Structure formats: C-alpha cells, structure tokens
C-alpha cells in the first residue's frame with residue numbers, strides 16, 4: 001500500500017479548520033495524513049470578539065481547544081511557524097522542521113499593536129471592555145487605521161454597539177460617537193445602495209462619520225488627539241482603533257509573497273494554488289488583498305470547496321472537475337438588540353465584470369440577531385464538534 005500523502009495546514013483559524021475538516025471527510029487515513037499547526041492552544045471565533053468587548057461573552061465562550069481535531073483523525077501540533085521553504089517542501093517551526101507533500105497556508109493576517117484597544121484581537125477586546133467600563137461620557141472614536149483589515153463592516157458594527165451600550169447606561173446624551181474610516185462613505189465597498197442605507201442608519205443613531213477615502217485614514221494619535229488624513233483633529237476621551245494588518249512574518253519572508261501578501265495563481269476562477277508552487281495553496285486573509293477580496297471567513301468558506309477538490313485530486317490523482325466558480329460572503333451585524341445582514345455575491349466583482357458585488361440586505365430585526373448567535377454556535381459544532 002502507498003504511504004499516505006502528508007497534507008500540512010498552517011493555521012488553525014477559520015481556513016485551517018474548514019479545509020482540514022472537509023479534507024478528512026474525503027480522504028481516508030491511508031490516503032492522507034492531515035496535520036494542523038497553530039501557535040495557540042485554542043482556536044478563536046473572531047466575529048465574537050465584539051461580544052467579548054461589550055461584555056456578552058467571556059474568552060472561553062468564543063474559543064475551543066484545537067486538540068479536539070484529534071477526535072476527527074486530524075493531527076494538531078501547537079507550534080510557532082517560523083519559516084516556509086517551498087522549494088524544499090519544508091516548514092520551520094518552534095518544535096522542529098516539518099516536511100509535506102501538500103501545504104495549505106492559512107495563517108491569516110497579523111495585527112500591529114499600536115497601543116489602542118479594539119475588538120480585533122481577543123486581548124484587545126478585553127481592553128476595549130475595560131475602556132468602556134471607564135467611559136463616563138465625552139467623545140468616543142472608532143477609527144480604522146488603514147486598509148486592509150479583517151471584516152470591513154465590523155467597525156460600523158462596533159460604533160452601533162457602542163451607541164446601544166451607552167444608551168442603556170444613560171450615557172448617550174453626554175457622548176459623541178465618531179467613526180474615522182478609510183472609506184469615503186460607510187459600506188461603500190458594498191455599493192451605493194449599501195452606502196446610502198448605512199449613512200441613514202448612522203444618522204438616525206447620531207453617529208458621525210469622517211470618510212477619508214484613502215489609506216491610512218489616521219496620520220497620528222497622541223495625547224488623546226487623533227489626526228485624520230483629511231487634516232481634521234479630534235480630541236477624544238476613548239478611542240477604539242482597528243490596528244494596521246500585515247501578512248504573518250513567515251509568509252512575508254517567503255517566496256509565496258507579492259505586494260506584501262500571499263499570491264494565488266488564478267483566484268478569480270477558483271485556483272488558490274500559490275503563484276509559484278503547485279503543491280502550495282494559500283487561503284483566507286493572507287491572500288485576500290491580492291484577490292482582491294475583503295478579509296472574511298464566510299468568503300473563505302464559499303471558495304473552500306474549490307481548494308478542497310483540487311487537493312483531493314492531487315492526492316488521489318483523479319479529478320471529477322469543478323462547477324463554475326462562485327464566491328460570496330455574508331455579514332450579520334449586531335446593531336444593538338437587533339441584527340441586520342448583508343449577503344453578497346462577489347463573483348462579478350473579482351472577475352472584474354462589475355465595480356461592486358451584488359448584495360442584498362436584511363434590515364434591522366430581532367431574528368437576524370438570533371441568526372448571528374446561531375452562526376457562532378454552528379461554527380464550533382461543525383468544525384470542532386463541541387459548543388463552548
């Protein structure tokens with residue numbers, strides 16, 4: 001019997017979990033040994049960082065141990081990935097060198113700590129919670145430092161949740177909430193209709209918006225004064241700043257990189273092999289800016305079947321072909337007691353046939369908020385077999 005192929009997956013976040021789970025269903029242990037490597041012991045559901053920041057969840061409720069993968073026949077190694085040598089099919093880690101037949105790089109994006117809280121990392125979400133608890137009124141800024149960043153709509157969700165939070169504590173009348181954004185108009189990446197809808201919602205909530213229409217949006221933050229790239233200076237009492245994002249170091253220093261991010265061969269048609277190496281796939285946030293697509297787990301989920309079927313074909317040596325490529329994403333926002341959602345087909349956008357994705361929207365309603373909570377539970381039940 002042939003030795004099983006070594007499929008090595010770097011990153012146990014959304015991409016690593018989806019790809020490893022789907023591959024395990026299609027490949028027997030005789031066909032492939034599947035290994036996931038992550039520096040962290042637990043995998044986190046990033047969309048729920050907002051719930052941690054606003055006190056609806058504790059960290060252990062938005063994460064689960066990656067060792068749960070072992071129950072599914074997927075090996076987990078907790079280690080820091082230090083280097084990727086694609087020419088020699090090897091990966092340097094803190095526990096030694098690992099070789100592979102097929103490599104999947106789903107290391108996500110790394111944030112640069114600029115000393116301000118925001119729900120973009122779990123530790124920063126806890127600091128956001130502390131800052132909210134100490135906020136007794138004044139000016140609260142939600143700022144986007146620069147593009148790209150995880151989940152483009154989430155800063156707007158943060159501002160709307162802050163509005164709800166302050167209102168329920170009787171502090172809203174004494175507070176100004178202001179968004180400083182890289183977008184000229186809120187939600188403009190979803191098209192003019194979305195921008196109009198979101199502008200109206202912000203107006204109704206009394207949330208101000210400084211749309212820079214460029215990156216970086218923030219040129220300096222010092223002594224409680226934020227300077228936007230438009231030249232406006234805002235004195236604030238609390239600031240939640242989405243930090244700058246970059247490719248993780250082992251990717252940035254590898255041959256897989258182009259313009260600072262991983263590069264896929266023909267992602268607009270579903271080919272997420274690295275530009276240079278047939279046996280390396282690059283998925284998720286680490287490749288998103290080069291596709292170009294927003295950094296979103298649902299988008300990654302929508303194209304994962306194309307990646308999985310290519311890997312299965314590589315391992316088995318047969319292919320049954322692929323359906324026409326489609327890529328889409330959903331974003332459920334909690335806007336304080338209510339939820340709203342955008343669902344977009346990005347296919348015509350990534351294939352450069354349209355300037356915007358085709359989107360439809362679910363306006364604020366209670367059931368959409370329930371859908372958001374359900375989504376979190378489903379994510380863990382599906383990928384790690386438990387609900388935290």
Ligand SMILES: Cc1cc2nc3c(=O)[nH]c(=O)nc-3n(C[C@H](O)[C@H](O)[C@H](O)COP(=O)(O)OP(=O)(O)OC[C@H]3O[C@@H](n4cnc5c(N)ncnc54)[C@H](O)[C@@H]3O)c2cc1C
Pocket residue numbers: 010011012013014015016037038039040043044045046047048049050079080081082106107108109119120121150151154248249250283284285286295296297298299300329330331332
């Ligand atoms: C506040 C917020 C709200 C969001 N809301 C939504 C939403 O509503 N809908 C949506 O679709 N998406 C949303 N997202 C985005 C979504 O979480 C990401 O797009 C998704 O997690 C990307 O998956 P990934 O596998 O590329 O990277 P990640 O999930 O970030 O996983 C990367 C993994 O690699 C590991 N890693 C990185 N470097 C190393 C290293 N050197 N060594 C070892 N391990 C390493 C990390 O520990 C991590 O586990 C949101 C994100 C945030 C922050």
